[in-house]
Amino acid sequence: MVAATGSFRLLVTMMLLSLLLFLSVLHNNVRSSKILVISSMPAHSHYTLAFRLAKELADREHHVTFMNPYPQKTVIKNLREVSLEDTVPWVNEFKKTLFISPKTLFSNIQESCVLGGGTTEYALNNTNVQKLLTLEKMFDVVILEHFLNEALLGIAHYFNSPAILLEPIPTSKKTNYLFANPSPSSYVPDLLGTFTKHMNFWQRLQNFISNNFDDVLREFVYLPVQRKLFNKYFKTDIHLDDLLYNISLILTTSHPSINDAIPHTPNTVEIGGYHIFLPKTLPQDLQNYLDNASEGVILFSIGSNLKSKDLTLKVRKAILNSFSKINQKVLWKFETDLPEAPKNVKIMNWLPQQDIIGHPNIRAFITHGGLLSTTEAVYYGVPIIGIPVFGDQKSNIAAAVSNGYAIEVPLAKLTEEMLSEALNEILNIPKYKENVQKRSKLMHDQPLKPIDLAIYWIEYVIRHKGAPHLRSAGLDLKWYQREMIDVIAFLIACVAAILTVVYITIKKVICKRKSVKKTNKLKKNKLTF
Numbered sequence: 001m002v003a004a005t006g007s008f009r010l011l012v013t014m015m016l017l018s019l020l021l022f023l024s025v026l027h028n029n030v031r032s033s034k035i036l037v038i039s040s041m042p043a044h045s046h047y048t049l050a051f052r053l054a055k056e057l058a059d060r061e062h063h064v065t066f067m068n069p070y071p072q073k074t075v076i077k078n079l080r081e082v083s084l085e086d087t088v089p090w091v092n093e094f095k096k097t098l099f100i101s102p103k104t105l106f107s108n109i110q111e112s113c114v115l116g117g118g119t120t121e122y123a124l125n126n127t128n129v130q131k132l133l134t135l136e137k138m139f140d141v142v143i144l145e146h147f148l149n150e151a152l153l154g155i156a157h158y159f160n161s162p163a164i165l166l167e168p169i170p171t172s173k174k175t176n177y178l179f180a181n182p183s184p185s186s187y188v189p190d191l192l193g194t195f196t197k198h199m200n201f202w203q204r205l206q207n208f209i210s211n212n213f214d215d216v217l218r219e220f221v222y223l224p225v226q227r228k229l230f231n232k233y234f235k236t237d238i239h240l241d242d243l244l245y246n247i248s249l250i251l252t253t254s255h256p257s258i259n260d261a262i263p264h265t266p267n268t269v270e271i272g273g274y275h276i277f278l279p280k281t282l283p284q285d286l287q288n289y290l291d292n293a294s295e296g297v298i299l300f301s302i303g304s305n306l307k308s309k310d311l312t313l314k315v316r317k318a319i320l321n322s323f324s325k326i327n328q329k330v331l332w333k334f335e336t337d338l339p340e341a342p343k344n345v346k347i348m349n350w351l352p353q354q355d356i357i358g359h360p361n362i363r364a365f366i367t368h369g370g371l372l373s374t375t376e377a378v379y380y381g382v383p384i385i386g387i388p389v390f391g392d393q394k395s396n397i398a399a400a401v402s403n404g405y406a407i408e409v410p411l412a413k414l415t416e417e418m419l420s421e422a423l424n425e426i427l428n429i430p431k432y433k434e435n436v437q438k439r440s441k442l443m444h445d446q447p448l449k450p451i452d453l454a455i456y457w458i459e460y461v462i463r464h465k466g467a468p469h470l471r472s473a474g475l476d477l478k479w480y481q482r483e484m485i486d487v488i489a490f491l492i493a494c495v496a497a498i499l500t501v502v503y504i505t506i507k508k509v510i511c512k513r514k515s516v517k518k519t520n521k522l523k524k525n526k527l528t529f
């Protein structure tokens, strides 16, 4: 009897357990999706953006596969990694040329072809990627961190899933063609240029020319490289362009608190600032260092792609001299030893920038003006001294200067006096701090946190099977139709035709009158004779 009750209990327990298991499977089926996140560019800023999104999706019970060049050493729940590590050494070689200036439109496009072609082919050739392609049948959505890797859209096509682009930059001429997003050259400056949204006639002319030139170079020089890779690695009748112009959603790393107020199609969602994690506690020695800085601390970092150790000796000396004259401490991300550094300068090989910049004793941030660094400065309300070098850094700093919370010190002209003057101004004139805090308030005043907004829209695309209703009809037009050039040409032709008719008619009438007059005269003359 006792034994019978025992086995009955066991049976009931097992039934309950299987019911629970069944319910949880059901629950997961409803709520969690299979998501592939691809980040192919070995650069920490790019990786940071993709990782933040992948991790958040995994935390929210989605099954995430994350293809990236810097796989984690620890296991993360719901997150499987596909390593693209083999690209790293090749790109590191490439990065050594970053300080070499000046960049021209041609050298930029050439770099894009080589860097983009190289990293994309590394990814497509990668054995881990090949394995994934044979192992998996489908994903609910593929999120591509879009940076010189358009051919990787073939992976989304292969898995028959909608594609979302995560843009490491604001919308601009560089991406707008994918969405038919309006981008008038009259007030949307080239991202790689130095203009702000307010341009005079000559700047607008230059912006117009460089934007259109850029379009031509992309179409006839850059994209052919990607099209070729696509055709080589994906056996399909579909063209890369069919996929390029069929993207469901674009998430941009921008926000009007930092970037310009410009038009956006409804499938463009601005999530600038989403990469910022809740502050973590600092290592104790760093915490003490910051807490005990009664005069404040200047944070100095030029990001992860550029290396402070690669600055020329002359520039390094100018920087150190100018630091030696201020009362503040300076925390400098510097990759080697720096024995000649003055007492108030602390060198760190690596530093937790996001957590340091939020410390109340940080008085200013000297930065290369990368978008993430600029965003973090605005998020925490810290004024900027910008030393932009390449890419979008110049236009980021130009915007920050025009919004009144930054001073630019161009690297090519950097001297001790110039940096000292900038430091003096940023530390002693209150408007820089006030302006950046105003921007910070704007950034925090949003209906949803940027990361929640990103997740909402990704799940929206999954729920609505690619959300094709958001796609702009502008994508179905040729460029001259979209820009109304055919219509304007037609109107000009009409006006020209009407003017011609009027001209000919008038000419005929006048001639007739003249000849009538002449004959009248003749008649009169005859009469007098």
Ligand SMILES: *[C@@H]1O[C@H](CO)[C@@H](O)[C@H](O)[C@H]1NC(C)=O
Residues within 6 Å of the ligand: 157, 162, 238, 242, 243, 246, 248, 465, 466, 467, 468
């Ligand atoms: C374009 O995307 C939609 C979903 O948004 C999908 O149904 C369709 O098959 C895609 N077309 C191509 C050519 O991939």
